[in-house]
Amino acid sequence: MTTLFTGFELGGLRLPNRVVMAPMSRVRAAEGGLATPSMARYYAQRASAGLIVSEGVQPSLIGQSNPGTPGLHTDEQVASWRQVTEAVHTNGGRIFAQIMHGGRVSHPDTTGLRPVGPSAVPATGELFTPTGRQTPPVPRALRTDEVPEHAGSYAEAARRAVDAGFDGVELHGANGYLISQFLSTNANLRTDRYGGSVAGRIRFAVEAAAATVDAVGAHRTGIRLSPGGTFWGVEETDVPELYTALLAELSRLGLAYVHLEATAPEETLVALRRAWPGALVMNPVLPLGAKQTGRSEADHWLGLGADLISFGRAFIANPDLVERLRTGLPLAPADETTYFEGGDNGYLTYPAYQYTA
Template structure:
């Protein structure tokens, strides 16, 4: 039976700085733990991302800018020549398939463990993650991180800038600075993880300072048109409690807006909430919205299409989807044809390594 193509604003072309995007669908960054133990991406990752190259933009998974920023085992990195060469295999494969990629730079902060990185995690304050963390030896209690000194802060800012330059050397069109989901930049922003009394704590202006300095350094290193920022207003993952979400995120957007960045990426965006519209008004360039789909739980049958279209109607420019792209390498074509979607396989294969549950999701028959 021939499928009838379905018109959708998600399938319309768009621009992102200097990039021409064939559609408004962004593959969200998805941790999959398929790099080597040394953080080097391999051929399997190149296959995975190339399969999904029809996305308007791919934002590759959270990648550590330095050794101490590693979160879990088999997470990719971008702080030495081998990492750059490994990622170059990925960007070459995606480019050959017609795709475009940004790389997310993610420092875990207290979301880390010496068994993963060989180093004691750093954080704004010595407050441990209130849950266990995955290591090669199984789940273990989180450790108390070391409070970052001013020298640590300066060197970490410099590491982000170097990682951004490495990302361009690896063939990425730009980078996304991860200031969301309870990782290091978000830890500085949240009241329950930042108890500092110096210029990087206390007030909203103090708590956003580190994130602003990181983004400024990255923009200076590679050009603001190649830099995006991801935020997760009100999200409590990894034990985060911002405390003043309604003040925090508009202040961060206002501080970053003059930099003329490529985009702001809002996680779990809800067009029914006033904060979404506040951020839209505050942000002068592209806004990527990630819909607030039920999680955990099954993916909606439309993969998030309806919510994505609602976000575009509410002012978003692009829409990022995660699990829908994970399970459907040809998601763009399936949405164009209103074809059924593959369900996400809930069989323990999300983070275990190997091709199963990674590169073996089927595409539509010709």
């Protein structure tokens, strides 16, 4: 019988359990997008997960969304990440880097550059910037001849990730960032080969994934998707058709996994599970929604055919989450005020479960 604690072979990696630490922005990077000793400790504390997926890592300066996030586009950034990957491996873990290009979800106060996107349509909501919360600016629409460069930036960052010691990478194709913007029907108003039809709107995602596979191998490449998600104002009007077509193209590449968020009705997600022939990581609850993933949600989705289950916020306050899930121990609550405030408080200060006599 398959449980959360049954091992799994993922792209040549032997995972001791099916618990995945989901990518979560914690904005603790040093100036220049460098990983820090505190980040090494944070991830090492959680190395009992079957797989860790790092916070979103920008593949270029123009791809940076928030201040305080790490990068993988300079030699200094690569060197800084080695302390993280070595710490995780020393503690027996496995870690993929999530490559995240923010696209239009960025601001000149953060990067010094005007954001780019598939079309000149701004995101909705408020952006974090070094000078406070601000309205997203109108991005510059990428020219057709520029699009392959940005698709290729995922592959370049993936090469650097492997050089830094990561076991693989996950392309962030979800939550309203650049890949998601190209998939969208309201952020992508293009009339060239990267827009319009379903085949046009999935092209950028497929090219980014194909370039990454060429760079580091299919066994080291996953992708995260949020079918029907509305983060940062994106809309998708044809979710089943769009994602069935996308998964069909991605299946030709032999990716290590697809990571789905619960942003569509369950019947749609189950249909996508059936359409995807490879390993599926499922995030069973809406990211940043009222509910957090627990054992019951995990078991439910394992029963529906997911291979691995990702847990987000539960990992923040429970570095020993795998053991707590295994033994039925209570989960500690996280202090939401410390999610993005920087420093070690609310980052390295959550202990493993304290047993009493």
